[in-house]
Amino acid sequence: MGASSTLLMVSHGHCLLCFSCLVTLIAHFESHLKPFLFFLSISLSLSFRRLSVSVLMGLRLPSKVLEHIISFIDANEDRNSVSLVCKSWFETERRTRRKVFVGNCYAVTPAAVARRFPKMRSLTLKGKPHFADYNLVPDGWGGYAWPWIEAMAAKTPSLEEVRLKRMVVTDECLEKIAASFKDFKVLVLTSCEGFSTDGLAAIAATCRNLRELELRECIVEDLGGDWLSYFPETLTSLVSLDFSCLDSEVKLSDLERLVSRSPNLKSLKLNRAVALDGLESLLRRAPQLVELGTGSFSDDLDQEALSKLAKAFAALKQLKCLSGLWDVLPEYIPLLYSVCPRLTSLNLSYATVQMPDLVDLLSRCSKLQKLWVMDLIEDKGLKAVASCCKELRELRVFPSGADLDETDVALTEQGLVSVSEGCPKLESVLYFCVQFTNTALVTIARNRPNFRCFRLCVMEPFAPDYRTQKPLDEGFKAIVERCKDLQRLSVSGLLTDKAFEYIGKHAKKLGMLSVAFAGDSDLMLHHLLSGCESLKKLEIRDCPFGDAALLENAAKLETMRSLWMSSCFVSFDACKILSQKMPRLNVEVIDEHPPETRPESSPVERIYIYRTVAGPRLDMPEFVWTIHKTPEIGVSNLAIKHCCGRFTFHTLYLISILFPLRC
Amino acid sequence: MEKVGVCDDFVNLKATELRLGLPGTEDGCEEEKEKITCGKSNKRALPETEKEIESTGKTETASPPKAQIIGWPPVRSYRKNSFQTKKNESEGQGMYVKVSMDGAPYLRKIDLTVYKQYLELMKSLENMFKFSVGEYFEREGYKGSDFVPTYEDKDGDWMLVGDVPWEMFVSSCKRLRIMKGSEVKGLGCGV
Numbered sequence: 093m094g095a096s097s098t099l100l101m102v103s104h105g106h107c108l109l110c111f112s113c114l115v116t117l118i119a120h121f122e123s124h125l126k127p128f129l130f131f132l133s134i135s136l137s138l139s140f141r142r143l144s145v146s147v148l149m150g151l152r153l154p155s156k157v158l159e160h161i162i163s164f165i166d167a168n169e170d171r172n173s174v175s176l177v178c179k180s181w182f183e184t185e186r187r188t189r190r191k192v193f194v195g196n197c198y199a200v201t202p203a204a205v206a207r208r209f210p211k212m213r214s215l216t217l218k219g220k221p222h223f224a225d226y227n228l229v230p231d232g233w234g235g236y237a238w239p240w241i242e243a244m245a246a247k248t249p250s251l252e253e254v255r256l257k258r259m260v261v262t263d264e265c266l267e268k269i270a271a272s273f274k275d276f277k278v279l280v281l282t283s284c285e286g287f288s289t290d291g292l293a294a295i296a297a298t299c300r301n302l303r304e305l306e307l308r309e310c311i312v313e314d315l316g317g318d319w320l321s322y323f324p325e326t327l328t329s330l331v332s333l334d335f336s337c338l339d340s341e342v343k344l345s346d347l348e349r350l351v352s353r354s355p356n357l358k359s360l361k362l363n364r365a366v367a368l369d370g371l372e373s374l375l376r377r378a379p380q381l382v383e384l385g386t387g388s389f390s391d392d393l394d395q396e397a398l399s400k401l402a403k404a405f406a407a408l409k410q411l412k413c414l415s416g417l418w419d420v421l422p423e424y425i426p427l428l429y430s431v432c433p434r435l436t437s438l439n440l441s442y443a444t445v446q447m448p449d450l451v452d453l454l455s456r457c458s459k460l461q462k463l464w465v466m467d468l469i470e471d472k473g474l475k476a477v478a479s480c481c482k483e484l485r486e487l488r489v490f491p492s493g494a495d496l497d498e499t500d501v502a503l504t505e506q507g508l509v510s511v512s513e514g515c516p517k518l519e520s521v522l523y524f525c526v527q528f529t530n531t532a533l534v535t536i537a538r539n540r541p542n543f544r545c546f547r548l549c550v551m552e553p554f555a556p557d558y559r560t561q562k563p564l565d566e567g568f569k570a571i572v573e574r575c576k577d578l579q580r581l582s583v584s585g586l587l588t589d590k591a592f593e594y595i596g597k598h599a600k601k602l603g604m605l606s607v608a609f610a611g612d613s614d615l616m617l618h619h620l621l622s623g624c625e626s627l628k629k630l631e632i633r634d635c636p637f638g639d640a641a642l643l644e645n646a647a648k649l650e651t652m653r654s655l656w657m658s659s660c661f662v663s664f665d666a667c668k669i670l671s672q673k674m675p676r677l678n679v680e681v682i683d684e685h686p687p688e689t690r691p692e693s694s695p696v697e698r699i700y701i702y703r704t705v706a707g708p709r710l711d712m713p714e715f716v717w718t719i720h721k722t723p724e725i726g727v728s729n730l731a732i733k734h735c736c737g738r739f740t741f742h743t744l745y746l747i748s749i750l751f752p753l754r755c
Numbered sequence: 756m757e758k759v760g761v762c763d764d765f766v767n768l769k770a771t772e773l774r775l776g777l778p779g780t781e782d783g784c785e786e787e788k789e790k791i792t793c794g795k796s797n798k799r800a801l802p803e804t805e806k807e808i809e810s811t812g813k814t815e816t817a818s819p820p821k822a823q824i825i826g827w828p829p830v831r832s833y834r835k836n837s838f839q840t841k842k843n844e845s846e847g848q849g850m851y852v853k854v855s856m857d858g859a860p861y862l863r864k865i866d867l868t869v870y871k872q873y874l875e876l877m878k879s880l881e882n883m884f885k886f887s888v889g890e891y892f893e894r895e896g897y898k899g900s901d902f903v904p905t906y907e908d909k910d911g912d913w914m915l916v917g918d919v920p921w922e923m924f925v926s927s928c929k930r931l932r933i934m935k936g937s938e939v940k941g942l943g944c945g946v
Contacts, residue, residue, distance in 0.1 A: 223826065527860050
């Protein structure tokens, strides 16, 4: 950075700038450094969410000072921006980054990440595409945690936290973690698979300072409940334990002793096998719990046991989150009444609670911010929620029927309309419903323009507005027009290309979109790729797209994290062309049939396209084909090119503000 | 009602055909049809179980052939597995089809094999959806009511319920839709 005055432009979508701090800070430096002249010229252009500051500075900050300033910057987006300013800022930032987030484990190599961030303390990785949750990605596709663990064990042994989502984690991985990271503290595995309870035993036995062990909806080979007994008597640091996805019974006495010697335990989520008497004994030992996931809630209890349990619940003065409640019997619901007034999060999505027990429960939860429930709540129940739970921010309603698309249940679009009317803070919704209407969507949009996440799943594919038999285009148009902050959207029901024209036109902040059984032609994909400026993840299934829109909008794909398409009409030919045109995209064709055996123009089963600097991956199974080969591109280019987005460089440097606060 | 006429001929041909196999069963040419019609025409086709099994290479041995689409509704298998106990036993081997009625938010599923003839089916539908269906005339369709029962057959065509012999209907019916008056005029011209 030259000593001459440099124009620094601050333009960041998410930060507020504290001007007086900036001035003071710079003044502070002046007293310690040679008196460079600098001019502070601030021009504010305030829009609702952006602050632009132009600062003219002729100042060279010594690296120690720079390091100190940058250490205040926490958020990854901000740090990515900081790393773009110049080489020295890049170097300083990378040496100080402790929390690393990699949204697609194949976008970059583990070695590159380990090299770049030597002080890494926390690593968060995501593997398989989201549609893997619904069995659309065949087993063995990839997403292996091993290469990452191996690389970090070698290069960044001071790693303390590992958070993985949709990855394949083996017992070897877990053993390696236990053996390599001396101060390992946090392991959170979400929707992962490939390991057994033996791997858990290794973690339990070896990680002396373990704070968090959470298994969220993982598929674990359950070899028994012994793993819990491997926590040594000396382990007293536990803050959070979640083994709700395991089947086997753990030894209650071991669990009781573990809980007793963990004074910092704040979150405990039991599995279904823990019975009610076990629950009582655990609650007695941990009245400080903030989050509780019960086990099965259906044993036959006598009066004495019931009153003991009631007392145990009443003693949970700090409890904010409640979940579990498998098989809960209606007569046991009153046991929960004492904690209801303080609850901010309630997950009843595994509890077969019917109306009116649900209403009795929910009407007592006036502070509730997050509610996950099944459609057993019916329109009536949601109406009650709308009148009692004024703090509600997030609602998820899951289908309960065995076939998952049958309705014996009186849940219609009206339920969501009521909640949108009555809950002013509602910003995130996931709603499963058999059919819907445009009027309902328009009303919902009008009531709640503050949606950030709107996922509507009309379970009946191609279902039109059931009153007018028209497509739901107008309804979703209202949603994207009114909800200017919409970041995530799932659409469903009968939709024509028009709907996607509206989305492309209005959903400017949309980061993630899920589409199924919709549209008429390629135009739909074209609208999305050319219109949605902020689009990062797009997943599509069973839509009539062909090659044209994909090839025409190839450049867009490099600005996105990933695109998934299955059961569409993209040909292998097009995949080849796309791949050759865009060397920094991995175009994966996931198909049972080898490309030679199918005619070039026939549609491939699934495509997964993602940007990467790691080149084609080397761990593909036989049913995944990528077509190109590129030389490995260096990391420094990655930082600058990747995060470039819409910034304009020229001779201007970009600096993210020094004291960022998220709006 | 040209479509109906065409189908009558089709039906007659089929009726006189000599085949081995149980009455009412058809060849599995659904797969091919699915690949061609999906999205290319106005008629919407749902991917059937057979196609999905073939494409994923995994056999979903647990699920009975009830035209369930893979990964739909998008509920995680973890969540699905928790509720397997509910109704699986009672359903058995029937011919289940979905029934919708214009203006009603609900869908129902009925087992066609439970009924022996159209009259029984009509009565059951009338009860389920609280409407009445009027009288059926072979040439003119249904008279005397706003509601007309229709069904989608294997080829994706929408037909009036009652136009084909009962056995033929049971084997070719994919879903039922009780249309409301104004929509009925469009019948036969593509939905």
